Amino acid sequence: MSKMTSTQYFQEASENNKSLIDGIRDAFTGFFIAKKFTAIEADPLIPKTDKTVLYSNATITPIKGRLISGEKPENGWIVDQPCLRLQNIQDYKNEQFDPEYMSFFHMVGIYVTDIDEKTITSIIDALGVCGLSKDRISVRGCHRDADLLDAFTVLYPHFDRDQCERNEGYFDWKYDMDNYKGRGVHIMIKQDDGNALSIGQLVEITNGDELVGYEFGFGVETFASRLHQTRSIFDMGVGRSFFPASASYKDRQYQDLVVSTMAMHCAGTMPGKNGRSAVLRKAINQLVTHEFLYDTEMSDQSLKLIYGQVSSSAGSGNFEEYLKIIKDQREALSKKIDLFNIYKDERQSLLRRGLITSDYAEKKIQAYANRIGISGKIIQCLSESGNKTDCKIVKKHLSQF
Numbered sequence: 001m002s003k004m005t006s007t008q009y010f011q012e013a014s015e016n017n018k019s020l021i022d023g024i025r026d027a028f029t030g031f032f033i034a035k036k037f038t039a040i041e042a043d044p045l046i047p048k049t050d051k052t053v054l055y056s057n058a059t060i061t062p063i064k065g066r067l068i069s070g071e072k073p074e075n076g077w078i079v080d081q082p083c084l085r086l087q088n089i090q091d092y093k094n095e096q097f098d099p100e101y102m103s104f105f106h107m108v109g110i111y112v113t114d115i116d117e118k119t120i121t122s123i124i125d126a127l128g129v130c131g132l133s134k135d136r137i138s139v140r141g142c143h144r145d146a147d148l149l150d151a152f153t154v155l156y157p158h159f160d161r162d163q164c165e166r167n168e169g170y171f172d173w174k175y176d177m178d179n180y181k182g183r184g185v186h187i188m189i190k191q192d193d194g195n196a197l198s199i200g201q202l203v204e205i206t207n208g209d210e211l212v213g214y215e216f217g218f219g220v221e222t223f224a225s226r227l228h229q230t231r232s233i234f235d236m237g238v239g240r241s242f243f244p245a246s247a248s249y250k251d252r253q254y255q256d257l258v259v260s261t262m263a264m265h266c267a268g269t270m271p272g273k274n275g276r277s278a279v280l281r282k283a284i285n286q287l288v289t290h291e292f293l294y295d296t297e298m299s300d301q302s303l304k305l306i307y308g309q310v311s312s313s314a315g316s317g318n319f320e321e322y323l324k325i326i327k328d329q330r331e332a333l334s335k336k337i338d339l340f341n342i343y344k345d346e347r348q349s350l351l352r353r354g355l356i357t358s359d360y361a362e363k364k365i366q367a368y369a370n371r372i373g374i375s376g377k378i379i380q381c382l383s384e385s386g387n388k389t390d391c392k393i394v395k396k397h398l399s400q401f
Contacts, residue, residue, distance in 0.1 A: 017236060017237075017238075017240055017241065018238070018309060020224055020236070021106060021220050021221060021224060021236060024108075024130045024131070024220050024223060024224055025080050025106060025108055025220055027126075027129045027130045028080075028108045028126050028127075028129070028130055028220075029078050029080050029108060031122075031125070031126040031129050032076065032078040032110055032122070032126065033078060035075065035076075035122060036074070036075045037073070037075050037076040037077060037078040037110060038073055038074070038075070038076070038077050038078070039077075039078050039079075039080075040062055040063060040066075040077045040078065040079045041062065042056075042062060042079060042080055042081045042082065043056045043061050043062040043081065044056070044267065044315065045082055045084055045263060045264075045266070045267035045314050045315060046267050046268060046269070046276070047061055047062075048062070049064075049065045050062075050064050050065070052064075052175075052176035052177070053176075054086065054275060054276050054279065055083075055084040055085075055086070055264070055267070055276070056081060056082065056083055056084065057083050057084060057085045058081065058083060058107060058109075058217065059079040059080075059081045059107050059108065059109030059111075059215065059217040060109075060111075060175065060215060060217075061081060061083075062079060062081065063077060063079065063111055063215075064175065064177060067177070067180070067205070067207075067212060067213070068177065072113050072213075073111065073112070073113065075112075076110050076111060076112040076113075076119075077110065077111040077112075078108075078109075078110050079107075079108065079109050079110075079111075079217075080106065080107075080108050081106070081107050081108075081109070082104075082105075082106055082107075082263075082313040082314055083104070083105055083106065083107045083219075084103055084104050084260065084263050084264065084267075084314075085101075085103055086103065086279055087103075088101070088102075088103045088256055088260070089103065089257075089260065089279060089282060089283050089286070092253060092257070092286050095377055096249070097249070097253070098249035098252065099234075099249070099252050099253060099256050100233065101219070101222065101233060102221060102233060102234060102237050102255075102256055102259070102260075103256050103259070103260035103263075104237075104238065104256075104259050104260050104262075104263040104310070104314065105219045105220065105221045105222070105237075106219070106220040106221065106313065107217055107218065107219050107220065108217060108218065108220060109200075109215055109216060109217020109218070110123075110215065110216050110217070111213055111214070111215045112213060112214050113212075113213045113214075114213070114214070115151055115202075115204075115214050117155060119214075120151050120152060120155055121155060123187075123202070123216055124137065124152075124156065127187070130223065130227075131227055132189065132199075132223075132227055134156065134158075134159075135158070135190075136189050136190045137156070137159055137187065137188065137189065137190070138159055138160035138161070138162060138188040138190060138196045139152045139153065139159055139160070139161055139162070139185055139186065139187060139188065140161075140162040140163075140164060140185060140186040140188055140196070140198070141162075141163060141164070141171055141184070141185035141186065142163070142164060142165075142166060142167075142168050142170070142171050143163055143165075144168050144171075144183070145171060145183055145184070145185050146163060148183075148184065148185045148202060148204065149161055149163060149185055151202075152185075152187075152202075160188075160190070160196065162188070162196070168183075171183055171184055171185065171186075172184075173201075173203050173205075175205070177207075178207070179207050179208040180205060180206070180207050180212070181205075181206060182203040182204060182205045182206070182215075183203065183204055183206075184201040184202055184203035184204065185201065185202055186198040186200070186201050187199055187200045187201065187202065187216075187218075189223075189226045189227060191226070191229055192229060197226045199218050199219075199222055199223045199226050199227075200216060200217055200218030200219075200223070201216070201217070201218075202214060202215075202216045203215050203216070219233075221233055221236040221237055222236075224236045231247075232247065232252065234247065234252045234255055234256070235247075237255060237256075237259060238259050238306060238309050238310055239255070239258070239259060239302075239305070239306035239309055239310075240255070242298065242302045242305070242306060243255045250290070250294050250296070251296070253290060254287070254290050254291075254294070254296045257283055257286055257287040257290060258287060258298070258303070258306060259306065259310060260283060261280060261283045261284050261287055261322075261326075262306065262307050262310040262311075262314070262317070262322060263310050263314040264276065264279070264280045264283070265280065265317055265321070265322045265325070266307075266310055266311045266314035266315035266316065266317030267314055267315045267317075268315060270325075271284055271325060284325060284326065284329050285329065285373075287326070287329075288326065288329045288330050288333050289333065289375060289377070289378065291330070292330075292333060292334075292337075292378070293377060293378065293381055297330075300323060303319075303322075303323065303326075304319050304323075307319045307322060336372045336373060336374055337374065337378070337382075339372055340368065340369055340372065340374050340379075340382075341382075343365065343368050344365050347361045347364055347365050348361065366379075
């Protein structure tokens with residue numbers, strides 16, 4: 001038997017991960033299709049009709065228009081939706097931010113017009129088909145939503161019930177649809193350490209005082225991670241095997257930025273100044289800065305393999321175009337650093353000759369860095385002589401110091 005190359009090993013590991021996620025998706029959707037639910041076509045990552053979000057971010061996205069039009073399912077709707085949420089990209093301005101959830105993921109969910117014993121047992125049985133035993137399930141909600149908790153615990157008295165004191169707002173859902181809103185409870189999976197972690201929510205949707213229906217859904221990667229008790233949800237993410245096994249929060253940041261920028265590009269977004277384009281531009285800047293600071297740059301071949309997996313659900317895309325965007329940004333950042341070092345050396349020369357004060361030199365250097373788009377973290381990395389060998393940028397420009 002021939003020995004696998006490292007690329008073949010990583011590709012096989014990633015495909016195994018994908019098979020697990022796809023298996024859960026197929027099991028859940030297949031269960032409800034067998035129950036005569038109608039499969040709703042997923043929206044592309046850029047929504048067809050929902051203009052309230054930049055990217056499809058939940059199973060409710062392709063259903064919103066149906067709700068507004070008053071359409072009702074005969075038995076229920078089932079949706080398997082690729083999703084992209086942008087909160088992490090906003091939070092990465094905090095360099096210590098450790099993402100708990102992935103930006104790009106798959107979500108499966110159902111919508112029904114009423115909740116009864118049959119629907120509740122179907123939800124629990126569907127989770128069972130996906131591998132979750134009933135003895136690991138608990139439910140959590142606030143006192144206001146005791147009736148939704150009852151819907152589960154009356155049928156399953158052995159379920160742990162956490163009727164917590166947390167603010168009611170934590171259990172509210174907003175849909176950006178006039179008077180539509182939701183209130184819900186969490187379905188939890190018990191872990192070996194005694195904790196219980198959320199995997200999905202049952203949400204009651206109302207329009208003003210009128211009951212509209214109920215949705216239940218979950219992120220498949222989150223479900224898989226908490227079912228198998230992995231260290232992080234990112235262990236179930238696209239291309240996970242291409243990233244360090246002992247992943248730190250920096251590795252999770254990089255994994256998330258690689259996959260989310262690929263997803264946006266596969267969906268047809270190009271970097272620019274407004275809307276989706278501005279988000280992609282910002283995320284690519286963050287990705288390339290991360291590569292320079294922490295020496296996390298991946299090979300073109302690894303990026304290509306991950307891109308292929310992302311494109312299978314985010315959109316066809318064009319890898320060569322994506323790679324050129326990344327390489328152009330890497331080159332642009334390198335040139336900015338060269339310019340910054342030249343400017344800094346000039347100011348320091350003036351300072352040594354007594355022509356300017358140290359405060360003035362520092363202000364001018366900082367102002368120039370801001371003008372050309374050099375982050376404070378890069379400046380810090382360049383300035384901390386004790387960390388020179390830990391910073392790829394410093395390695396590259398060491399001769400200038």
